[in-house]
Amino acid sequence: MSQEASLFSRASTEIVDLHRFFVDWFVAARADTVDFGRFEAVMGEDLTMIAPSGAILDRDAVIDHVWQSRATCDDGFAISIEDIRPGWRTDDTIVVLYVEAQLRDGKRSRRRSSAVFTTSSSAPNGVEWRHLHETWLQVPER
Known part of the structure; x- marks a missing residue:
């Protein structure tokens, strides 16, 4: 396996794993079983996020938002990850594109x-x- 394929594979696995964490963290019935440290460990020190609204968040804001969202969903909450594909890459950096679909309430x-x-x-x-x-590809239904 080439280093590029390995990096893409690891990043793809991380995307899926992190979204599984979100489901477990957000669903009230499962939130007590989740290690929040796993989330913090994968958020780079200088992380930035541009939310679908256009807001720019730093690492602290992202971590705080996720922390505050603990146990806020019912058992019907679900996330699926679709259409994962590699973008630009070097030996130790990669851009990965994907679609996140959610079902909430x-x-x-x-x-x-x-x-x-x-x-x-x-x-x-x-x-x-x-x-x-x-x-946004599809804003939350009302």
Whole structure:
């Protein structure tokens, strides 16, 4: 396996794993079983996120938002990750594009995301999030 394929594979696994964490963290019935430290460990120190609204968030704001969202969803909350594909890359950095589909309170939404990952020997999947940009494809239904 080439280093590029390995980096893409690790980043893809990280995307899926992190969104599984979100479901477990946000669903009230499961929130007590989740290790929040796993989330903090993969958020790069200088992480930036552009939310679908256009707001720019730094690492602290992202971590605070996720922390505050603990146990705010019912058992029907779901996230699926679709259409994962590689973008620009170097030996230790990759841009990965994907679509995140959510079902929350019976309402669907979809967002296209591009995420920048760098290698990190201390992260669970060997990569950490450095930048995330999300754009609405389908705003949450009303």
